[in-house]
Amino acid sequence: MAASPLFTLSVSSGKFGPRTGTLSINRNDGTPAIRTPTPALLTTTSRGVIPHLSRDSVRITDAIQHIHLPFESFLDRNPPVLTLxxxxxxxxxxLGYETNKHVITLTLRDPSDRRKMPTNGNDFVSAQCTRGVRKVSPSAWKTYVQKCKPDLVVALSDTPFTPPPHSQKRLTKSIERSISWLADFLRAPADHSASRPANVLVHLVGGAEPHARAEFADRLTEPIEQNAATGLSPLNMLDDGVAGYVFDLLHLHTALAAEGGRAIEPTGPVDELLKVSDSQRSSADSSARLAELLQASLDPLSTQKPRFVNSPVSPHEILRLVRDVGIDLVDGFWAQRAADIGVAFDFRFPVPPEPGTVSTDCPPPRTRESGRIDLGHNLFDSRYRHDHSRLSSSFSDGHSAEQSGQDDLPVCPCGACSPRSPAFHLLHSSVDVQAWQDLQRPVPSSLLQPPFVRSYIHHLLHTHEMSSHSLLAMHNLTVLSAFLDGIRGVLARDSPKGELDKEIGRFEQMYDEKMVLWDEAATMWLTVEHARGKGRLAREREKQAVTTVGAAVET
Amino acid sequence: MQFEVLAKCHTTRARVSRMRLAHGVTMLPTFMPVATQAAIKGLTPQQVEALGINLILNNTYHLNLRPGIQVLKEAGGAHKFQGWTHNLLTDSGGFQLVSLSKFTKITEEGALFASPFDGSPTMLTPEESISIQHTIGADIIMQLDDVVSSLTVGPRVEEAMWRTIRWLDRCIEFHQSSGKDDVQNLFAIVQGGLDAELRDKCLDEMIARKDKVAGYAIGGLSGGEEKDVFWRVIKQCADKLPEDRPRYSMGIGFAEDLLVCVALGVDMADCVFPTRTARFGVALTFKGPLNLRLGKHATDMRPIEEGCPCPTCTSGMTRALLNHTATLETAAAHAITQHNLVFQARVMGGAREAIINGTFPQYLKDFFANYFGDVGYPEWCVSALRSVGVDLLEGRPESKTVSGDGAKWEYSDAA
Structure with a gap:
């Protein structure tokens, strides 16, 4: 059977121009082929699961198709349970993903984790699990991957997790190790006991140094020397064994910030519960620097391979990297993190013709001093206490769209905006049908229910209820997926590059990139987390000891 | 409310009934999951409904603080606010006033407590409680009662019992004059501590008001009293309460407690136990609870329980993955919560089925043999069920019994 290509481009312009394509996973094992139009969304996981989403919630969220799976949390047992x-x-x-819908990309480390780590060695990467740091050798990684059979896999690479800036020497070492580990990873065993791993992605290393990045890419495209060729035939160069390229933006953001001695100064609150990524912001400048670095890597490489970008920090950044680099898959870490801290997305690309005027019953996000509006709503804010409207002003909800028959707004199909009553109920005794098939209650013509509203999620956030985050995670992933869909739509127009440029300009004018919203949400989230999250009972007891107010300690 | 008894156990006091409320029919006996803050923790109402659950509980005390009555009014009541289209019950807030605030003072007027917001003295009267519950809009509302700990002794118990009766009269008066009594159903709460004589007086008084109440709760239990006393109080109340009113045992959630209560004639029960224990990584099964945080589950590729119809078990979720995620990922809490709620529903659904089929005594024997066969039967369960004609030990001379609470538990070795 002829192997179908992993990736095909439909629209592209030059090496770094914006492009659309199709990522096809054909396992040739009886499971249906999965085709994803790009640019596409990669959903991130924590300990193997999508944060806040039970399996039935994952199933009703169509935005979730590509899943990014860091392996490291499973190192807390030896052998890791995934290999068993x-x-x-x-x-x-x-992990409960569906073979006919979900594509899994396996990687060792969580690209959104930028904690300081012990150094890597010549033959191991330091990885993090609940029991501490574990050393993972390239050969161990290869064994894990053989047992896990992911759809796509990221080869080990040596990314320094010590604080930047990194010396020339360190970057050279990073390149040498990454090249050597990739070669080992691609090497088929002499005894043919296993085939060469397929769909291998590689991190393009070199830090924030364009020449180091170029050097790494050159090494990928050098002819393989005779004495190193054992097990690599018929590859002429390592790049021949590589199916796609990965960029970890968090790493680059921190490296760029550290450049010239600039420390990363958090704009918002400081707290152990916050992640390094929470203080990352993008700007036209930072996007330009990133584009320069990504281009330096891609310059000598094939344009026909998909480009994965982890941890972008704003839709503005995604748009510019689509325009200036031609990226194909972006992870949803930012959207999922927003769900952690109580932010409900409310933005669209291309921006609605006259935003805010279409639907007066659903207030748009706040306008900031710059004249730009927020990308969403910080639902911790007391302004939402009495706001009984759906989450997004830029999307309608399934129930009202059905009731009104109007389609002046696209519908947000997520489980928060368009919830559906279950078509089936578990029956626990033979008389239970009397409850569910109740002749005295009218049979609803549709399973669509009214949307969950801002005031309810505001309430859930302040009472530390987990379902607030479930609803927001479904919603934010869906809005981000629609955003990528919007990009593909613009790129389908005549003269896509000019159109994209114009629409990006409108987007930049419309939405606040400084994300004051984020800092405000993080501050309020921390307050509630400290008052009601883990360890609250001890804190309450302390408080009760010094006050006469009857504080309500609910356990 | 329409309440109809459909079947009765030929041996025990158990019965199956159909209770029609403003938001549909609920089949009894049933267990009611607790959505304290207008959410079953971690689940959407659609997910709860899919589990076959159509009656849940909200807490008046909490909803009154947040989101507050004004917000609920604007939203059109708690059903609409939380997106729950089925039946809903609210407590009166009395229990939380006592359990959550050590500064609450009970007066004849009502419960005086320090506002959790600013510490200012705030009064919750029976009328106020009912008024709040009217705004919440639950299908079943509870009278404000004077709650004392079940471990309290002395004159305070009797005082609380009589005050509860006086407060019931004020609740009835307020409820009936509000015009809401055709859609919302007021339940009385039988008090009287662990004293049989006081309970009896309370029962007499409350039964005398039968025409003005839709159902009866048995309160003042589940506060750490001995189980052997607990079941006797339940039995005394259930025996005496009128046949044509639902009986609700407050704060009961362990499977063995539920089945004993059902056998004694109880129709409804609620407890945070199955949902709370889920968040700590404990899954309920017909062989007893499993503490999924224990290392022994780390590579166990079985579901929580074979044959369980819950979304977690049918999705192929293994104990090993739950071991990996429990208490670290909220999604693990959601998964175990879904399972535990289905477990509770299966225990009660199995009881309904058996009562209808005339096999309830055998159902009890099978359940207890499965659940306690390896560790020994709780003595109090054996005694309680003997009082209604079921001998768990019949034909099982080898079976052990254990005194005390006898609750089955898998203790944690996890850090």
Whole structure:
């Protein structure tokens, strides 16, 4: 059977121009092929699961198709439990993803984790699990991957996790190790006991030094020397064994910030519960620097391979990297993190013709001093206490769209905006049908229910209820997916590059990139987390000891 | 409310009934999951409904603080606010006033407490409680009662019992004059501590008001009293309460407690236990609770329970993955919560089925043999069920019994 290509471009312009394409996963094992139009969304996971989403919630969220799976949390047991599952799709089976819908990309480290780590060695990467730091050798990684059978896999690379800036010497070492580990990863065993891993992605390393990045890319495209060729035939160069490229933006953001001695100064609150990524912001300048670095890597490489970008920090940044680099998949870390801290997205690309005027019953986000509006709503804010409207002013909800028959706004199909009553109920005794098939209650013509509203999620956030984050995670991923869909729509127009440029300009004028919203949400989230999150009972007891107010300690 | 008894157990006092409320029919006996803050923790109402659950509980005390009555009014009541289209019950807030605030003072007028917002003295009267519950809009509302800990002894118990009766009269008066009594149903709460004589007086007084109340709760229990006393109080109340009113045992959630209560004639029960224990990584099964945080589950590729119809078990979720995620990922809490709520529903659904089929005594025997066969039967369960004609030990001479609470638990070795 002829192997179908992993990636095909439909629209592209030059090496770094904006492009659309299709990522196809054809496992040739009886499971249906999965085709994803790009630019596409990669959903991130924590300990193997999508944060805040139970399996049934994952299933109703169509935005979730590509799943990014860091392996490291499973290192807390030896052998890692993922390697014990067996079968033909161990990751799907164990983690509950569907082989006909979900594509899993396995990587060792969580690209959104920028904690300081012990140094890597010549033959190991330091990885993080609940029991501490574990050293993972390239050969161990290869064994794990063989047992886990992911759809796509990221080869090990040596990214320094010590604070930047990194010396020339360190970057050279990073390049040498990454090249050597990639070669080992691609090497088929002499005894043919296993085939070469397929769909291998590689991190393009070199830090914030364009020449170091170029050097790494050159090394990928150098002819393989005879004495190193064992097991690599028929590859002429390492790049021949590589299916796509990965960029970790968080790493680059921190490296750029450290450049010239600039420390990363958090704009918002400082707290141990916050992540390094929470203080990352983008700007036209930072996007230009990133584009320069990404281009330096891609310059000598094939344009026909998909480009994965982890941890972008704003839709503005995504747009510019689509325009100036031609990226194909972006992870949803930023959207999912927003769900953690109580932010509900409310933005669209291309921006609505006359935003805010279409739907007066649903207030648009706040306008900031710059004249730009927020990308969403900080639902912790007391202004939402009495706001009984759906989450997004730029999207309608399934129930009202159905009731009104109007389609002047696109519908947000997420589980928060367009919830549906279950079509089936579990029956626990033979008389239970009397409750569910109640002849005295009218049969609803549709399963669509009214949307969850801002005031309710505001309430859930302040009472530390987990479902607030479930609803926001479904919503934010769906809005981000629609945003990428919007990009593809613009790129389908005549003269896509000019159109994209124009629409990006409008987007930049419309939405606040400084994200005051984020800092405000993070501050309020921390207050509630400290008052009601883990360890609250001890804190309450302390408080009760010094006050006469009857504080309500609910356990 | 329409309440109809459909079937009765030929041996025990158990019965199956159909309760029609403003938001549909609920089949009894049933367990009511607790959505304290207008959400079953971690789940959407659609997810709860899919589990086969159509009656949940909200807490008046909490909803009155947040989001507050004004917000609920604007939203059109708690059903609409939380997106729950089925039946809803609210407590009166009396229990939380006592359990959550050590500064609450009970007067004849009502409960005086320090506002959790600013510490200012605030009064919750029976009328106020009912008024708040009217705004919340639950299908079943509870009278404000004077709650004392079940471990309290002395004159305070009797005082609280009589005050609860006086407050019931004020609740009835307020409820009936509000015009809401055709859609919202007021339940009385039987008090009287662990004293059989006081309970009896309370029952007499409350039964005398039967025409003005839709159902009866048995309150003042589940506060750490001995189980052998607990079941006797339940039995005394359930025996005496009128046949044509639902009986609600407050704060009961362990499977063995539920089944004993059902056998004694109880129709409804609520407890945070199955949902709370889920968040700590404990899954309920017909072989007893599983503490999924224990290392022994780390590579166990079985579901929580074979044959369980819950979304977690049918999705192929293994104990190993739950071991990996429990208490660290909220999604693990959601998964175990879904399972535990289905477990509770299966225990009660199985009881309904058995009562209808005339096999309830056997159902009890099978359940207890499965659940306690390995560690020994709680003595109090054996005694309680003997009082209604079921001998768990019949034909099982080898079975052990254990005194005390006898609750089955898998203790944690996890850090």
């Amino acid at each position: 599952v067996g079968g033909s799709h161990p990751l799907h089976q164990f």
